[in-house]
Amino acid sequence: MQTDLLSAQFAALxxxxxxxxxxRLSEGEASVNELAEPFDISLPAVSKHLKVLEKAGLISRGRxxxxxxxxxxxxxxxxxxEWMEHYRRFWDASFDRLDAYLKKIQQGDDRGPRN
Amino acid sequence: MQTDLLSAQFAALxxxxxxxxxxRLSEGEASVNELAEPFDISLPAVSKHLKVLEKAGLISRGRxxxxxxxxxxxxxxxxxxEWMEHYRRFWDASFDRLDAYLKKIQQGDDRGPRN
DNA sequence: CGCGTTGTCAACCGTGCGGTTAAATAAAGA
DNA sequence: TCTTTATTTAACCGCACGGTTGACAACGCG
Structure with missing residues (x-):
């Protein structure tokens, strides 16, 4: 079983x-039947998916x-x-420029009043 | 088997x-032995992990x-x-106002016709 | 109450995953 | 060539996953 939340989230996704x-949920809350409608799987299968998403903290449920x-x-x-942010410099070009800028600033003066 | 790249990447992560x-690789390339060193698992296990990462396109290998x-x-x-960008408004503070607006809208027309 | 609707629980099934050990392969070096 | 080092392949194991079907629970309504 997965205890680590980040792992559970990636696995869910x-x-x-x-x-x-x-x-679908990003457009508003929905019932299980509404969620199941586009798929060719049984209702219990959808119910299980929702449980996985809930355990990953990605959704919550009401009554x-x-x-x-x-x-x-x-x-x-x-x-x-936040996890991805650590790798952002590997794919985002504009981050490289910001990164370089920040390093440059940091070199001379740490606590400078930047306004 | 998983043919979808995005799924393979999430699964790998x-x-x-x-x-x-x-x-570890974000600090520079490394051999299998080097990569295996911090872990308490066998070398073939690490080799398999690398194959998963490679199939997900997250790493490449040389000789x-x-x-x-x-x-x-x-x-x-x-x-x-890019996939996450679609959901950015749900967690990024600068989109709080938009989020509140969407929630407000959502209240009115939730479950209308259909079932 | 009884009925229909909505959703979950339980049991089961096939497949894939993460791990192992043992053997095979690849390349450098004596 | 024979040996050493680095890594992969093969075969296997236990378990979790995504799916099914069938029974059951919760609730609104007549």
Whole structure:
């Protein structure tokens, strides 16, 4: 079993069905039936996907009568974004320039009042 | 089997050992033995991890005599970054106002027709 | 209450993953 | 050539994953 949250999040995102579910939820919360509609899989399968997403902290669920609407958990992807930031310089050209600039500043004067 | 590159990349990143390997490679290329050293797993296991990373396009491998150094593939993470960009407004503070606006909209027209 | 709707739980199945050990391959060096 | 070093391949193992079907629970409504 996966104890590490970041691993759980990456693993959750590795499935195309789950990414599609997230895309749908980015337009607003939805019931399980609504989420299942575009796919050719059974309802329990969708229910399992939602459980995976929930354990990864990517969604949360409510209750309204017999519906259990799922909604995107807004801050969840921030952890991944922060992990990626460490590698940003490898693919983002504009970051290279900023990086160089920051290093240059840092060399001479650490606590300068930048306004 | 996974044919989708994005899925393969997320799956590759879901393993902590592989993320540690990437972190090591972000400081420069390394041989399999060097990469294996911090871990308590066998060499073939590391070799398999490298193959997963390579198939995901995250690293590439060379040959120098009997060594097969691995190096980070610079542009690889860009695909993931672009996927995440779609969700940026959900966690980035500078989009807070937009987010609040979307939530407000969402309240009104949630579950209309259909089931 | 009984009924229909919505969703989950339980059990099962096939496949792939991360790990192992043992053997094979590749290249440098004596 | 024979040996040493570096790495991959092959075969296997246990387990988690994504899927199924069938039964069950929760709730609104007549």
């Amino acid at each position: 590795a499935d195309p069905t789950r990414r599609a579910i997230l895309a 309204e009568a017999q519906w259990r609407p799922a909604r995107l958990e807004p801050m969840a992807l921030k952890g991944i974004a | 879901a393993d902590p050992t592989r993320r540690a390997i990437l972190a 120098e005599a009997q060594w097969r150094p691995a190096r980070l593939e610079p542009m690889a993470l860009k695909g993931i970054a």
